[in-house]
Amino acid sequence: MKKIVCFAMMLVASATAFAQDEVETTVSADVVSQYIWRGQDLGSVSLQPTLGVSYKGLSLTGWGSVGLTEPADTKEFDLTLAYTIGGLNIGVTDYWFDNIGPETRYFKYDAHGTNHVFEANIGYDFGFASIQLYTNFAGNDGTKKDGKRAYSSYGEIAVPFKLAAVDWSATIGAVPHYTTSYGTTGFAVTNVSLKATRDIKVTDSFSIPVFGQVVANPCAQKAYLVFGLTLQP
Numbered sequence: 001m002k003k004i005v006c007f008a009m010m011l012v013a014s015a016t017a018f019a020q021d022e023v024e025t026t027v028s029a030d031v032v033s034q035y036i037w038r039g040q041d042l043g044s045v046s047l048q049p050t051l052g053v054s055y056k057g058l059s060l061t062g063w064g065s066v067g068l069t070e071p072a073d074t075k076e077f078d079l080t081l082a083y084t085i086g087g088l089n090i091g092v093t094d095y096w097f098d099n100i101g102p103e104t105r106y107f108k109y110d111a112h113g114t115n116h117v118f119e120a121n122i123g124y125d126f127g128f129a130s131i132q133l134y135t136n137f138a139g140n141d142g143t144k145k146d147g148k149r150a151y152s153s154y155g156e157i158a159v160p161f162k163l164a165a166v167d168w169s170a171t172i173g174a175v176p177h178y179t180t181s182y183g184t185t186g187f188a189v190t191n192v193s194l195k196a197t198r199d200i201k202v203t204d205s206f207s208i209p210v211f212g213q214v215v216a217n218p219c220a221q222k223a224y225l226v227f228g229l230t231l232q233p
């Protein structure tokens with residue numbers, strides 16, 4: 001996996017060298033009242049920065065999360081190599097969490113002692129709706145009843161729409177089988193959410209996107225109300 005990350009960095013460096021004017025850069029940070037991911041509670045108030053570069057559909061993105069009020073909250077650093085063509089997208093993500101393995105060392109990739117989880121995904125955006133499928137294929141994955149790797153998977157359908165000059169998105173996500181990663185014992189709906197986003201104008205040239213989200217996890221019998229804002233140059 002280290003070779004994959006190095007190769008991705010070489011691709012981005014090559015694109016920068018030969019097509020500097022066509023490379024796009026993303027720099028932003030979200031501040032959220034609660035870190036909810038696919039229906040799972042991963043922490044309270046959090047700062048979540050993003051840094052990415054893209055070139056002709058190929059992108060390399062770093063994303064992180066750190067708790068601002070609770071020292072014990074999950075610390076996370078993810079790297080995603082993705083490619084998009086038309087409505088189709090594919091990608092590989094290296095997730096690193098500080099609290100899922102026996103150590104907190106980032107550069108530890110031992111099969112049975114790493115804090116990394118490697119996930120592949122494929123999806124398609126139809127415009128009126130999008131579908132995404134994700135599967136863990138290596139790293140510190142969850143297990144099945146027999147203790148073997150679960151190849152934990154998750155899928156979701158999202159439908160965007162506009163209402164009262166606000167951008168909305170309705171999402172439903174499910175886990176297809178038993179896995180300790182999501183706390184499921186079979187097929188289970190783990191994420192039902194409704195999100196509204198709107199820009200707050202600060203000046204003529206600067207605005208701050210803010211969002212509110214209601215999230216329910218029917219499998220865990222949990223529900224959350226999340227508020228957040230995005231800071232970007």
